[in-house]
Amino acid sequence: MRRNVWIGILGTALILSLAWGFTEYRQAEQLEKVSINQYQRSLRDFASHLDQLETDLAKGRVAAASSQRVLYLSQAGSISESAVKDLAQLPAEESGLSYISEFLNRTGDLTRSLAYQISVGHTPTAEDDKNLTDVHERLLAVNQKVQDLVQRVDTEGLAWLDNQSLWNRMVGFWRTGTAEAAAESADGPASSVRSGLDQLNASLQKLPPFSYVGEYESRSVKEPLGLPRDEVDKETALKAAKDFLSKVGYPESNPEFSGVSQGALGVYIFKQNDLFMTVSKRGGKVLIYRDQREFNERTMSAEQAKEKVAQTLKALEWNLVLTSTEDFGGYLQLEYVWEESGTRYYPDKLRVTVALDNGQIIGYDSTPYYAYHQKRNFTKKLTMEQARAKLRQGFQIKETRTAVIPVMGNKEVMAYEFRGVYQDEEYLVYINAETGIEERIQRIIKTPRGEYLQ
Numbered sequence: 001m002r003r004n005v006w007i008g009i010l011g012t013a014l015i016l017s018l019a020w021g022f023t024e025y026r027q028a029e030q031l032e033k034v035s036i037n038q039y040q041r042s043l044r045d046f047a048s049h050l051d052q053l054e055t056d057l058a059k060g061r062v063a064a065a066s067s068q069r070v071l072y073l074s075q076a077g078s079i080s081e082s083a084v085k086d087l088a089q090l091p092a093e094e095s096g097l098s099y100i101s102e103f104l105n106r107t108g109d110l111t112r113s114l115a116y117q118i119s120v121g122h123t124p125t126a127e128d129d130k131n132l133t134d135v136h137e138r139l140l141a142v143n144q145k146v147q148d149l150v151q152r153v154d155t156e157g158l159a160w161l162d163n164q165s166l167w168n169r170m171v172g173f174w175r176t177g178t179a180e181a182a183a184e185s186a187d188g189p190a191s192s193v194r195s196g197l198d199q200l201n202a203s204l205q206k207l208p209p210f211s212y213v214g215e216y217e218s219r220s221v222k223e224p225l226g227l228p229r230d231e232v233d234k235e236t237a238l239k240a241a242k243d244f245l246s247k248v249g250y251p252e253s254n255p256e257f258s259g260v261s262q263g264a265l266g267v268y269i270f271k272q273n274d275l276f277m278t279v280s281k282r283g284g285k286v287l288i289y290r291d292q293r294e295f296n297e298r299t300m301s302a303e304q305a306k307e308k309v310a311q312t313l314k315a316l317e318w319n320l321v322l323t324s325t326e327d328f329g330g331y332l333q334l335e336y337v338w339e340e341s342g343t344r345y346y347p348d349k350l351r352v353t354v355a356l357d358n359g360q361i362i363g364y365d366s367t368p369y370y371a372y373h374q375k376r377n378f379t380k381k382l383t384m385e386q387a388r389a390k391l392r393q394g395f396q397i398k399e400t401r402t403a404v405i406p407v408m409g410n411k412e413v414m415a416y417e418f419r420g421v422y423q424d425e426e427y428l429v430y431i432n433a434e435t436g437i438e439e440r441i442q443r444i445i446k447t448p449r450g451e452y453l454q
Contacts, residue, residue, distance in 0.1 A: 046086035073115035080108025099204040226373030228283035237268040237279040289364035296357040308359035347372040378414035387416040387431040
C-alpha cells in the first residue's frame, strides 16, 4: 500500500516537472521568436537606411547647386544617425560592431560638416571632395555586404547566430568573443548574420582612416580634461571597481583583473562573469560598466526605474540633470549632463542603461564627462532679451536657459537655449550668447519610446 502511495507521489511529481519544463520551454521559444522578429526589423531598417545614405551621398557628390548639395548632405547626416541606432539592435559581441558604428558616425559628421560649410558660403576644396569620394566608395562596399545578408536571410534562411540558441544571448548583451568571425575568411561566405557583421567590422578595421574637420572629429581631446592628474595602481582601481559594483547592486562582487590599456585615457579592465568594467588609471574613476546578464520580465515603469537610478547615482556621488530618456521595452537609455548655476554643459555627459525587471544599472559610460569636464570662462555680450529678438517671428517660447554646446572647429560656445513651438512642432534653438549667431536648431520628435532630437 505504502509503495503504491510513493509511486503515485513520484508520478505526480514527474508530471508536474514535465509540465513546468514544457511551459518554460514554450516561454523561451516565444521569447526567442520575439527577439528574432526584432532583429528582422532592425536588419531591414538598417539595410534601408544604408541604401538611402548611399543614394544621398551619391547625389551630394554630383549636385552642382549649393542648395542641392546642402539638401542631400544634410539628409545623409540624419540618416546615418538612424543607421547607427538600427545597428545597435543587431546581435553583436561584447565590444559591439565598433568599426561599423564609428564609420557611420564619421560619415554622418562629415556630411553635416560639409552641409554647414556650404550653407554659410564655403566652397568645398579638393580635399573635401576627396574625403567625400573615399567615404562613398567605402559605403558602397558596406551597403552591398548588408544587402547580401538580407537577401540570404530571405532566400536561404541564414541563421542569426552560429550554433547557439538566442535564448542564451539576449537583447544586445552577448557573452562570446569573435571566434566565429576569426575562424572564417574575411572573403568567405558568412555562416550567420552575426558572423557576416563581424567580417564587415573586421574589414573596416583594416582600412586607413580618413580625416576631416567636423563635430565628431573635433570633439576629441589630447587628454581627458576631467580626470585627476595622479595615477592609481591596480589595487586602488580594484577597490574603486568593488565600491561601484556594491552601489549598483552587487555587494559581494569579486571582479578579476583582465588587462590594461595605455594612452591618454588609459584604463584597468576588470571582469566577473557577465560584468565588464574599466577604471581610469588617472584618478581611479569607473568609465565603462556593462552588466550582460539576461533580462527578466518587465516589472517597473519608466518613472520607477528613473527614480531608482537617481538614488544609485546619488550614492555614486553624481549630481547631474536628466536630459534624455529612451524606452526600449526591457530597458531604458538615459542621458545626464552637468548643470551649474542654471547653465547646462552638454559636452559633460553621462550615459546610463537601466533594466526594467529590477531597476539595476546595466550600462554606464562616463567617458564623455571625464573627457570634457573643465572650468570654462565665457563672455556673454547679449542679454536673454536680445537673443530672444533673433528668433523667428511666431516662435512660441516654452522654456529658456543658458547652455554650453559643442560646435565645429574643436570649440565650445555659450548659447541661449530656447525651447518652443513653431507651427505645431517643437524645437530647440540655440543663439550664441556672444555673437548672436543662430548656432543650432534641433527638432523634438515625441514617440512612445521618448523624445528624440533631429
